Amino acid sequence: MIPAGFEYHRPADIASAVAILTAHGDGARVVAGGHSLIPMMKLRMADLSHLVDLQDIPVLRGISIDGGEITLGAMVTQHELIAHDGLAEAAPILREAALQIADPQVRYMGTVGGNVANGDPGNDMPGLMQCLDASFDLEGPDGARSVKAREFYESAFFTARADEEILVRIRIPRPAPGTGYAYEKQKRKIGDYATAACAAMVRMEGGACAMASVAMTNLSDTPVWSAEAAEALVGTACGPSDIDAAVKAALAAIDPSPDNRGPVEFKRHVAGVIIRRAIARAVSRA
């Protein structure tokens, strides 16, 4: 199928892009890498009369690591995340997760901004950003604001972003040196979305867990960050029974739906395995 007709816009700055979105309401949408939106248009699940291409807006590009903060422009591709050596040192979980998204062709085009703004529960970056406690900087007709990744997702394809707002950048507090991490994903085949995925980070100090963060992908209609799973680990030695308690807490926070990846019982089983693997590997690297 080919998409229905639309008018193509290619603004050179955020203000012009916001003006086009504001003028055309929900008939307009921005396009970044197009690897989620264009398939939806081809399937006629998205019917848009105006497409606003973000690729000529320089402020949306670039990766910077400045002291305690990592900044990713919304148009940074998944390939750029993987190829950036400074990022691999500052927050290696980003590379580990990005390598598990789709295939190289998709990763050359797909952007981190499109992945987190899309609101698809199957996207891997939203849960990852919740694990990292990232913030999303938005700009719209009423100015700029920032929303925590942990507060951004409302339900499948609905987020705190208003239709006429653009995600400009993602800001991530740089994990402390020595923080253990893991992104574990179970999928049916290479290139598939997750049946279940989990991002975990753990920091140990003097044999006890000083910080933990656990977030899950495609196990509810939004990504799920579990404060209870983190609480089950903090202050413990992260031994087998502590990890059992964290897995139990994380499983209590999910609400998977049956689909062609399996029934609820199967997804819960897979989630338990994946969450345990992610936490155990994060602990082993801490």
Ligand SMILES: Cc1cc2nc3c(=O)[nH]c(=O)nc-3n(C[C@H](O)[C@H](O)[C@H](O)COP(=O)(O)OP(=O)(O)OC[C@H]3O[C@@H](n4cnc5c(N)ncnc54)[C@H](O)[C@@H]3O)c2cc1C
């Ligand atoms: C075969 C295949 C397999 C895939 N497998 C996976 C996978 O395993 N895991 C995974 O996470 N993803 C997967 N994807 C999706 C891929 O990673 C997408 O590229 C990504 O989700 C969206 O990024 P994009 O830049 O292509 O966004 P687009 O498709 O251009 O946009 C997606 C949505 O986000 C909005 N948007 C984009 N940028 C902004 C912005 N800056 N501000 C506001 N709104 C914005 C758009 O309006 C649109 O609604 C797969 C895609 C394909 C084709």
